[in-house]
Amino acid sequence: MSEQQLFKVTIDNITIEVPAGTSILEAARKIGGEVAPPAMCFYSKLKGSGGKCRTCLVEVSKGSEKDPRPMPKLVASCRTTVMDGMEVKNITSPKVIDARAGVVEFLLLNHPLDCPICDQAGECHLQDLSYEHGKEGTRYEFQRRKFKKYDLGPYIQLHMTRCIMCFRCVYTADQLTENRVHGVLDRGDHAEIATFIEKSLDNDFIGNVIDVCPVGALTDKTFRFKNRVWFLKPMDAHRDCPKCSGKVTLWNRGEEVFRVTARKDEWGEVEDWICNECRFEKKHSSDWVIEGPREISRHSVISQGHYVHTVTPTETFKAVNDGRAPHLLLDIHTESDVNKPEIELSLINGPAHSNNFNSK
Numbered sequence: 001m002s003e004q005q006l007f008k009v010t011i012d013n014i015t016i017e018v019p020a021g022t023s024i025l026e027a028a029r030k031i032g033g034e035v036a037p038p039a040m041c042f043y044s045k046l047k048g049s050g051g052k053c054r055t056c057l058v059e060v061s062k063g064s065e066k067d068p069r070p071m072p073k074l075v076a077s078c079r080t081t082v083m084d085g086m087e088v089k090n091i092t093s094p095k096v097i098d099a100r101a102g103v104v105e106f107l108l109l110n111h112p113l114d115c116p117i118c119d120q121a122g123e124c125h126l127q128d129l130s131y132e133h134g135k136e137g138t139r140y141e142f143q144r145r146k147f148k149k150y151d152l153g154p155y156i157q158l159h160m161t162r163c164i165m166c167f168r169c170v171y172t173a174d175q176l177t178e179n180r181v182h183g184v185l186d187r188g189d190h191a192e193i194a195t196f197i198e199k200s201l202d203n204d205f206i207g208n209v210i211d212v213c214p215v216g217a218l219t220d221k222t223f224r225f226k227n228r229v230w231f232l233k234p235m236d237a238h239r240d241c242p243k244c245s246g247k248v249t250l251w252n253r254g255e256e257v258f259r260v261t262a263r264k265d266e267w268g269e270v271e272d273w274i275c276n277e278c279r280f281e282k283k284h285s286s287d288w289v290i291e292g293p294r295e296i297s298r299h300s301v302i303s304q305g306h307y308v309h310t311v312t313p314t315e316t317f318k319a320v321n322d323g324r325a326p327h328l329l330l331d332i333h334t335e336s337d338v339n340k341p342e343i344e345l346s347l348i349n350g351p352a353h354s355n356n357f358n359s360k
């Protein structure tokens, strides 16, 4: 068997080796953290995805060992493969940060700022991008595009006004179901996701379009307006399902299951596609074998108040304070009198509740 050729690539001053053919974005994800550019349209599990939104732009400051010339323009990292000796700048490039702010401004041209009433709020990639790169005002003077809400079958609603035309849902329907009946109609400013002759999408796996949509354009009708995601407690659970892996995340409040989604990895991508029956019809805890709390990135608003898997630091104060010992050390928990001393917040499963704290 021939050995796989490895290329050395340096992204934001960190060098790794990846197989030839890897995209810059995937190489950056291997490094992880902020080095990985944001991606609104690329989805590693969908063939042909990427190249639409331009949020993943990076600067290639050295093309390769053989041809060290920099690339003249910023490139979409999801669609550009690494070369041996390539040097890439993402967060270390002011040009990239500036261009990304421009891309976010473009994406928001027609996007309504209805986060307060949008079901995707709290887990919306565009919301995160806007917080990181957005401007407080808009320079757009024209009327925004407006569309009626459409029901795509009995369980999914399309809010085309929020769509950023990433094509992920179209690829999902194409690649997961045998019979795609929705797609993109028209071009440019008129382009829209539409179902041909309003046919309902009743394929067993079509619910996955909700999970791949990076914004709140495709929402779960069984969950719409029922709760905010950050009030819910995500739990990993599974069931014996003849159609899919049956591995899901349940979003509970108390015993009540508010919604069921596929499990998502650190890049917000689905780990295993799930079927409609698991997603829309199994809304009782008794339908599931509960595995335990889902770990949510601590940067997500959903993790606020969730103390699962927090680690008590082992360093002493002196060690993290350049060797200087404090003059006075107070325990904020005892001083503030807010916590109950007998309750260890890091051991609570799920969000802390008011009765975990002193009521005074």
Ligand code: SF4
Pocket: 162, 163, 164, 165, 166, 167, 168, 169, 170, 193, 212, 213, 214, 215, 217, 218
């Ligand atoms: S509906 Fe969502 S997934 Fe589909 S193209 Fe629009 S933003 Fe992308």
Ligand code: FES
Pocket: 038, 039, 040, 041, 042, 050, 051, 052, 053, 054, 055, 056, 057, 076, 077, 078, 079
């Ligand atoms: S993620 Fe690369 S262009 Fe959209």
